[in-house]
Amino acid sequence: AQSVSQHNHHVILSEAASLELGCNYSYGGTVNLFWYVQYPGQHLQLLLKYFSGDPLVKGIKGFEAEFIKSKFSFNLRKPSVQWSDTAEYFCAVSPRGGYNKLIFGAGTRLAVHP
Amino acid sequence: DAGVIQSPRHEVTEMGQEVTLRCKPISGHDYLFWYRQTMMRGLELLIYFNNNVPIDDSGMPEDRFSAKMPNASFSTLKIQPSEPRDSAVYFCASRISGIMYNEQFFGPGTRLTVL
Numbered sequence: 001a002q003s004v005s006q007h008n009h010h011v012i013l014s015e016a017a018s019l020e021l022g023c024n025y026s027y028g029g030t031v032n033l034f035w036y037v038q039y040p041g042q043h044l045q046l047l048l049k050y051f052s053g054d055p056l057v058k059g060i061k062g063f064e065a066e067f068i069k070s071k072f073s074f075n076l077r078k079p080s081v082q083w084s085d086t087a088e089y090f091c092a093v094s095p096r097g098g099y100n101k102l103i104f105g106a107g108t109r110l111a112v113h114p
Numbered sequence: 115d116a117g118v119i120q121s122p123r124h125e126v127t128e129m130g131q132e133v134t135l136r137c138k139p140i141s142g143h144d145y146l147f148w149y150r151q152t153m154m155r156g157l158e159l160l161i162y163f164n165n166n167v168p169i170d171d172s173g174m175p176e177d178r179f180s181a182k183m184p185n186a187s188f189s190t191l192k193i194q195p196s197e198p199r200d201s202a203v204y205f206c207a208s209r210i211s212g213i214m215y216n217e218q219f220f221g222p223g224t225r226l227t228v229l
Binding site (some may be wrong): 034036042043044045046047090101102104105106107 | 147150152156157159162207215218219220221222223
């Protein structure tokens with residue numbers, strides 16, 4: 001069965017620190033990959049997505065993610081975090097084609113201190 | 115576009131009562147998903163529909179849960195009878211079909227508390 005693993009459950013950073021959140025998935029075929037963000041008390045919003053092409057994907061608010069097929073990874077990065085980035089981040093994978101489920105990771109709670 | 119609309123936003127009920135959660139997907143979207151989010155279990159897919167037809171309900175916890183989609187613009191998730199362990203945030207999401215468009219758009223959620 002497909003699964004998504006997010007290695008860091010809680011991350012605490014100071015403002016201006018760099019961020020990298022790990023995401024690995026298990027699926028042998030072609031996939032679409034997503035990072036969603038959930039700000040406190042809000043719904044999930046799409047940060048960025050990868051379908052094909054350049055494995056380095058840029059999203060909103062300065063976030064980017066790199067798809068490394070050989071490592072089944074899709075890590076999220078931001079060079080300098082802000083207090084407003086405090087949120088929970090979810091990695092998700094969807095096998096390409098007619099299969100329509102998004103398989104979510106457990107999420108990573110990020111707290112940024114000013 | 116108003117996005118995915120859910121109601122109510124908050125629901126507090128007593129154990130044993132029936133609870134009905136409602137969702138209006140984005141117009142033109144032909145897939146609709148119901149999720150449950152808890153601290154212990156994270157984000158779980160309960161059921162999803164395509165063109166108003168339930169496709170996969172394997173995530174529905176038990177017979178107390180049921181979901182319907184009578185038309186393309188409305189879906190309900192019903193819990194009868196409700197139990198304290200059903201307390202969670204329930205999200206509805208929708209998407210349009212097509213390989214390149216399987217991004218899901220989430221509603222604001224319904225926070226359910228069962229006392």
